[in-house]
Amino acid sequence: xxxxxxxxxxxxxxxxxxxxxxxxxxxxxxxxxxxxxxxxxxxxxxxxxxxxxxxxxxxxxxxxxxxxxxxxxxxxxxxxxxxxxxxxxxxxxxxxxxxxxxxxxxxxxxxxxxxxxxxxxxxxxxxxxxxxxxxxxxxxxxxxxxxxxxxxxxxxxxxxxxxxxxxxxxxxxxxxxxxxxxxxxxxxxxxxxxxxxxxxxxxxxxxxxxxxxxxxxxxxxxxxxxxxxxxxxxxxxxxxxxxxxxxxxxxxxxxxxxxxxxxxxxxxxxxxxxxxxxxxxxxxxxxxxxxxxxxxxxxxxxxxxxxxxxxxxxxxxxxxxxxxxxxxxxxxxxxxxxxxxxxxxxxxxxxxxxxxxxxxxxxxxxxxxxxxxxxxxxxxxxxxxxxxxxxxxxxxxxxxxxxxxxxxxxxxxxxxxxxxxxxxxxxxxxxxxxxxxxxxxxxxxxxxxxxxxxxxxxxxxxxxxxxxxxxxxxxxxxxxxxxxxxxxxxxxxxxxxxxxxxxxxxxxxxxxxxxxxxxxxxxxxxxxxxxxxxxxxx
Amino acid sequence: xxxxxxxxxxxxxxxxxxxxxxxxxxxxxxxxxxxxxxxxxxxxxxxxxxxxxxxxxxxxx
Numbered sequence: 001x002x003x004x005x006x007x008x009x010x011x012x013x014x015x016x017x018x019x020x021x022x023x024x025x026x027x028x029x030x031x032x033x034x035x036x037x038x039x040x041x042x043x044x045x046x047x048x049x050x051x052x053x054x055x056x057x058x059x060x061x062x063x064x065x066x067x068x069x070x071x072x073x074x075x076x077x078x079x080x081x082x083x084x085x086x087x088x089x090x091x092x093x094x095x096x097x098x099x100x101x102x103x104x105x106x107x108x109x110x111x112x113x114x115x116x117x118x119x120x121x122x123x124x125x126x127x128x129x130x131x132x133x134x135x136x137x138x139x140x141x142x143x144x145x146x147x148x149x150x151x152x153x154x155x156x157x158x159x160x161x162x163x164x165x166x167x168x169x170x171x172x173x174x175x176x177x178x179x180x181x182x183x184x185x186x187x188x189x190x191x192x193x194x195x196x197x198x199x200x201x202x203x204x205x206x207x208x209x210x211x212x213x214x215x216x217x218x219x220x221x222x223x224x225x226x227x228x229x230x231x232x233x234x235x236x237x238x239x240x241x242x243x244x245x246x247x248x249x250x251x252x253x254x255x256x257x258x259x260x261x262x263x264x265x266x267x268x269x270x271x272x273x274x275x276x277x278x279x280x281x282x283x284x285x286x287x288x289x290x291x292x293x294x295x296x297x298x299x300x301x302x303x304x305x306x307x308x309x310x311x312x313x314x315x316x317x318x319x320x321x322x323x324x325x326x327x328x329x330x331x332x333x334x335x336x337x338x339x340x341x342x343x344x345x346x347x348x349x350x351x352x353x354x355x356x357x358x359x360x361x362x363x364x365x366x367x368x369x370x371x372x373x374x375x376x377x378x379x380x381x382x383x384x385x386x387x388x389x390x391x392x393x394x395x396x397x398x399x400x401x402x403x404x405x406x407x408x409x410x411x412x413x414x415x416x417x418x419x420x421x422x423x424x425x426x427x428x429x430x431x432x433x434x435x436x437x438x439x440x441x442x443x444x445x446x447x448x449x450x451x452x453x454x455x456x457x458x459x460x461x462x463x464x465x466x467x468x469x470x471x472x473x474x475x476x477x478x479x480x481x482x483x484x485x486x487x488x489x490x491x492x493x494x495x496x497x498x499x500x501x502x503x504x505x506x507x508x509x510x511x512x513x514x515x516x517x518x519x520x521x522x523x524x525x526x527x528x529x530x531x532x533x534x535x536x537x538x
Numbered sequence: 539x540x541x542x543x544x545x546x547x548x549x550x551x552x553x554x555x556x557x558x559x560x561x562x563x564x565x566x567x568x569x570x571x572x573x574x575x576x577x578x579x580x581x582x583x584x585x586x587x588x589x590x591x592x593x594x595x596x597x598x599x
Contacts, residue, residue: 384574387574
């Protein structure tokens with residue numbers, strides 16, 4: 001097979017811990033140096049938390065994995081300083097087409113709203129994302145200790161720490177940590193070690209993934225087929241990645257033999273039928289998978305926190321795996337920092353489970369529904385599916401029912417116990433629990449983006465007259481007061497519009513850039529109360 | 539109850555004959571697809587989710 005990518009091989013280094021045989025307890029150990037684990041470490045470092053990452057391998061993701069990255073995770077990566085690189089290397093796209101048999105049934109346009117720094121969606125091979133993350137991690141050697149070829153083999157949980165047995169090429173040694181973030185994927189060992197439940201639905205279907213290299217003039221669009229003539233009674237997908245690599249996906253049915261199906265002599269005719277005989281291509285990767293929609297029963301087991309696929313597994317339709325995993329981290333690290341600093345009680349970490357399990361359930365629901373549409377479970381559900389597709393060719397009304405994957409969007413924590421409910425009337429999307437919308441601003445005469453200029457602590461974003469204070473404090477917890485028109489200007493009025501702030505508004509924004517509370521008028525007593533609520537003090 | 543369960547169909551005998559005539563001479567599976575389309579078309583016409591839910595639960599029980 002052809003490789004457009006050369007996998008880096010990172011060196012194994014024996015740690016001083018193992019060499020000396022002394023146990024120095026670490027504040028945080030991250031298990032797994034994938035997309036989520038590396039992002040977790042970088043986000044910890046951003047907050048000044050020293051962290052050790054253990055990974056049993058010594059390179060980045062191999063094979064066909066995540067492809068699509070949505071705006072919100074890109075915004076999170078932007079805080080970590082790597083989004084520009086990903087956007088530059090990645091492929092931006094907006095149009096998706098759905099075909100039924102030979103005909104176009106439905107077309108959608110992500111129609112990205114103008115005035116956001118990050119695009120609606122990019123496609124990029126997971127190995128590039130991980131490589132960029134590793135490069136960034138290397139710049140933070142003062143805080144991040146990334147250890148390859150370190151395999152976790154067992155752990156023991158204690159009241160105030162976790163003890164780990166770790167195996168390296170030099171043998172087994174013991175480590176200890178105050179906190180562990182388990183980012184070790186869908187087959188998480190940590191999850192097994194704490195005996196967590198990981199339940200949901202398995203789907204009796206198999207899909208063949210082929211990443212092929214070709215110089216083709218297909219447009220940069222997501223093409224999805226139901227029952228195409230080139231692959232009768234099944235579905236298929238075509239989507240562009242970086243470096244002229246294309247992701248092809250073929251539904252194979254439950255009876256497909258994974259070994260047979262992935263043999264080049266079987267794969268190549270399938271691809272030729274899709275692309276036409278004249279298209280020249282080379283295989284980069286072929287694999288077959290089946291999928292499940294399931295989640296862990298609790299994202300927090302004492303001092304062990306689960307994130308990414310270790311906590312939830314979704315079907316690939318909708319690009320909801322990696323995207324939601326990054327948002328787990330965004331939710332987790334600032335809370336952990338507060339607890340580690342003694343500014344919030346340990347029970348505050350339960351709000352990580354509360355908010356991210358809520359988001360996981362939302363993702364699982366979307367993912368399950370897409371799967372039910374793509375893989376009908378009975379004859380009658382297939383009849384309805386085909387009826388929808390048939391009608392969608394001619395009639396607009398049926399098109400919203402077509403479900404080839406609902407693309408990842410952030411889940412607002414609408415019911416979170418950390419929110420302070422609105423007491424004033426507001427229009428628009430920025431309700432408590434929602435991630436802050438970006439907007440263009442002018443800072444010191446230069447163009448910028450509001451998300452880059454919110455505080456890493458809490459922010460009090462004021463629209464209207466600047467209050468007579470630059471910060472509000474609750475113990476050591478700090479909220480920086482930023483007034484639109486003073487610290488920066490609203491460039492095109494989009495900021496005011498998106499926050500429904502024409503009549504004046506005050507937003508309390510969490511360190512993860514989610515709205516905690518909002519009012520029409522500045523009232524520091526109310527802000528302090530909301531700050532207490534948002535940090536689990538009452 | 540939003541769902542109308544009073545008489546509402548104009549010329550009921552004509553309607554019923556039309557419904558049966560529609561399926562005459564068709565394969566069973568094609569009939570099912572056609573009926574599914576009919577349900578979808580009528581559902582869209584009704585639109586209101588609560589009314590549709592009531593109709594679905596009425597049909598099931």
